[in-house]
Amino acid sequence: MVLRKEQKKKRRNEILSAGLDLFIRKGYAATKVSDIAEQVGMSAGLLFHYFGSKEKLYEELITLGIAGPMGAMAPTDMEPLEFFECTAKTIFHDIKTESFAAKMFVLMSQAFYNEAAPQRIKGMLEGFDIYTPTVALIQKGQANGTIREGNPYALAIAYWCAIQGIAEQMAQTPEAPCPDSNWIVDMIRGNSI
Amino acid sequence: MVLRKEQKKKRRNEILSAGLDLFIRKGYAATKVSDIAEQVGMSAGLLFHYFGSKEKLYEELITLGIAGPMGAMAPTDMEPLEFFECTAKTIFHDIKTESFAAKMFVLMSQAFYNEAAPQRIKGMLEGFDIYTPTVALIQKGQANGTIREGNPYALAIAYWCAIQGIAEQMAQTPEAPCPDSNWIVDMIRGNSI
């Protein structure tokens, strides 16, 4: 009955999952379509039946990332320190459970900063700026002493890049012990009692 | 007289420098030999006169990294916290001055963890383990209260990966403000008075 349709969706997801895994481990350019196909257990030719090209597959992952994990990360009107604690905890929890979300976080960071990402994807990520709202939040926190003194942009970089570095490492060697999210927050924490 | 020889050395260094720059920005696979040649201002063919292959060029960079920046980073018998403060400060200073050393640090990290690095290079980095001595140092610091409690390996990961994440970012966007090395150390600092 609907078997065909469900099977197709499942197969697409398998491809997306394998692609995500390989893209973050090897990078876009070094990941061969045949690698992905092999990891799924299908011929390379068949992959093109599901996704028109390697770039389309990558693009779909980025689209998922924009809609999901990254979207949920947008700063709110929470107390600044609370936001940073909460976000770090969520990401690290995802990392520990090896979730799709955590890998997606790594993929997005790579796509954003690696010059090798396809041009069209670069375009999709234009205006996807996590630093501006983060800086605003940090300034707010500095005003009430919950965030340490220092260049707010530099603090934002320290926070996100530390998380990114650790997330990438965990994606590479999932068996290694995962740092505590509080340690990251201590990097930017103020010394207000 | 010796002009030829000096010119040759200078040219080799230009290639190494351009290669290092592009490898860390795009990754090994996505960096075209013609990109490197263009950045130096020579034909792609000529590059092969200086380095037999793209891989050989990469290999020479890694060799330089092993001998230089990474070698200097090996833990000593210093006070643990002092070592971490000192190392972070040195790396961040290098980053701020956009030195060869800082880029090399990024290259080495990438070569170590990215599965796409050429196999031979992987081999060269075998046994180049920065974590074992770091863990030992952390345990020593935990014993005298200068390093916080927690899984020593996880603390080592937090420290190195945070530095790596920030270094990579700075390599990508050198105009951004650089975090303070002390912030990183605060991540692992104990609360002994």
Next chain:
DNA sequence: TATAATATTGAATATATATTCAATGAATTG
């Protein structure tokens, strides 16, 4: 069951990029 639609493969093709090479120009040496 017969027919149509879809999934799958493996081989063929296209494309991108690494690498080679013959030819040319510039520097060095005697």
Next chain:
DNA sequence: CAATTCATTGAATATATATTCAATATTATA
């Protein structure tokens, strides 16, 4: 200055990998 060696280029070749496609198997529909 003549001869030789080295630097350099641009075009040709080799190689790796993305992509297409005709043929076949499988599943759905009537």
